[in-house]
Amino acid sequence: MTRKNVLLYVCMLITAPLIAGCWDIMEPQRMYYINAIGIDYEDNQYKVYLQIINFADVAKSEQPSTGAMPSEIGSAEGRTIEEAIYKLYRSVDQEIFWGHLRFLLLSERVMEHEHSLSVIDTFIRVRETRYQIWVYCTKDPIKDVLLVTPILQSSLTSSKLSNPIGTTEQESFIEPKSLRNLVIGLNEPSHEVSIPYVSLTSSWENVDEPVQETTFAGVGILSKDGFKGFIQNTAARGNQWMFDKTSRGEITFKLHEQQRDYLTVDLDKLKVKVKPIVRSNESVTFNIDLHVQATLNGFKESVNSDEIRAHIQETVKKEIIETYEEGLKLDVDIYRFSEYLYRANLKTWKTLEKDGKIPLTKDSIGKITIHVTKINPGRKTYEETIEK
Structure with missing residues (x-):
């Protein structure tokens, strides 16, 4: 047996007990x-x-x-x-x-x-x-x-x-x-x-x-x-529009009351900001600023982009307010406005808070601004039907 083989054999004898140490796994x-x-x-x-x-x-x-x-x-x-x-x-x-x-x-x-x-x-x-x-x-x-x-x-x-x-x-x-x-x-x-x-x-x-x-x-x-x-x-439904990580949501509406057909719009790429506005009497309102992109689905006639944008803004605003008011019925700060004030103005938060939460009313939501930054007609199989 060569010297190299002898060394290899000795190493195997030494490491064998160590390898066997996993027997109880x-x-x-x-x-x-x-x-x-x-x-x-x-x-x-x-x-x-x-x-x-x-x-x-x-x-x-x-x-x-x-x-x-x-x-x-x-x-x-x-x-x-x-x-x-x-x-x-x-x-x-x-x-x-x-x-x-x-x-x-x-x-x-x-x-x-x-x-x-x-x-x-x-x-x-x-x-x-x-x-x-x-x-x-x-x-x-x-x-x-x-x-x-x-x-x-x-x-x-x-x-x-x-x-x-x-x-x-x-x-x-x-x-x-x-x-x-x-x-x-x-x-x-x-x-x-x-x-x-x-x-x-x-x-x-x-x-x-x-x-x-x-x-x-x-x-x-x-x-x-x-x-x-x-x-x-x-x-x-309003929760999804106040969640910055929303991937995609939908709204469905009629462009005109006399129309028979509804239009469904996909909304994505949401960016939402909530800004507390502290007034002189130490009351607080919260302005909501939302940016969103829209994609149309299955529309059957020519539509106007300004009309679509107006209906998106109206519907999303309505859903945000409805969910907020449902939260008020349960004494719930559903959009965590207390935390927004806590982060932005700790002094005012300490003045108003009770058990970690500030009092909220229907008037606590101030201005809701919804920016529809882009309206996408989807796949252009037919001629362009969105009027500017």
């Missing part, structure tokens, strides 16, 4: 992976639902494994969330891994419960979970929502609740809320956060039967003092 296929957790509260008991996904779906996110259940739901009750989870630990066959937890679903009852914030605190303290967990609320049964299978039997890891960013690229009706942003919002004026409200719909069907899907249907408002209520469906 848990193999991935010997663990259960939590994709979602739902929390309900009834009869002074927390009810916890754990959604465990098929291991094959973690590695193959586009299509689930054929012949295997995409997920299973476990449930247990306890005086605390942790007690319920420990009961579920007793009924599983392998170790549960929390590092892939994607979303948290809260029922209306647990939102209304006086200790709802302790639910959020539970998942902040768990070392295995991340701050990028998405948070939702619902009025529907938690189990029914978690049992929904995505369209075309796609993997649960690519569903709209597991990954809401994909759906908001086409229509940003509701701003997704992560656990991190929820905590920040509750700790900043006005100490209120809008959580996406999820409901079940039967808008889709296959060759055999209608299928249930989840849909974003508004927001639930959670504050540091508890749950404020829901703003649902069309009443929540």
Whole structure:
């Protein structure tokens, strides 16, 4: 044996025990992976639902494994969330891994419960979970929502609740809320956060039967003092125009009352600015300045760009005010005007604030200016039909 081979052999003997030091690492296929957790509260008991996904779906996110259940739901009750989870630990066959937890679903009852914030605190303290967990609320049964299978039997890891960013690229009706942003919002004026409200719909069907899907249907408002209520469906539409990261939204209107047909316009490239205006009597109003681009869809006759621009401005302004007034009914600062004043004029904010929030009325919105910077006719298959 050459000297070189002897040295190689000695090195192998030395490193072998070090390599064997990973013997106690848990193999991935010997663990259960939590994709979602739902929390309900009834009869002074927390009810916890754990959604465990098929291991094959973690590695193959586009299509689930054929012949295997995409997920299973476990449930247990306890005086605390942790007690319920420990009961579920007793009924599983392998170790549960929390590092892939994607979303948290809260029922209306647990939102209304006086200790709802302790639910959020539970998942902040768990070392295995991340701050990028998405948070939702619902009025529907938690189990029914978690049992929904995505369209075309796609993997649960690519569903709209597991990954809401994909759906908001086409229509940003509701701003997704992560656990991190929820905590920040509750700790900043006005100490209120809008959580996406999820409901079940039967808008889709296959060759055999209608299928249930989840849909974003508004927001639930959670504050540091508890749950404020829901703003649902069309009443929540103003939110999208006050969210700077809105990718795209739509409005539909008639150019003239005597017309039979409606016109749908896509709005994108939003830029919104809110400026607090402090008056001499220390009252505050908020001016809203919004820039947006528009794209027309399916119009059947010649239209005038000035008319389109005027209708966009009127409709968007109306939706902003409607959502704001729905928030006032719940004593909610839905557009977080308190934080705008806090950032711009701390002295005035300290004078006016009460429990971190300034008093708001219907007159607190001052001037709303909407700039339609561009009107795009879409693909020019036919001759130009937008008149300047």
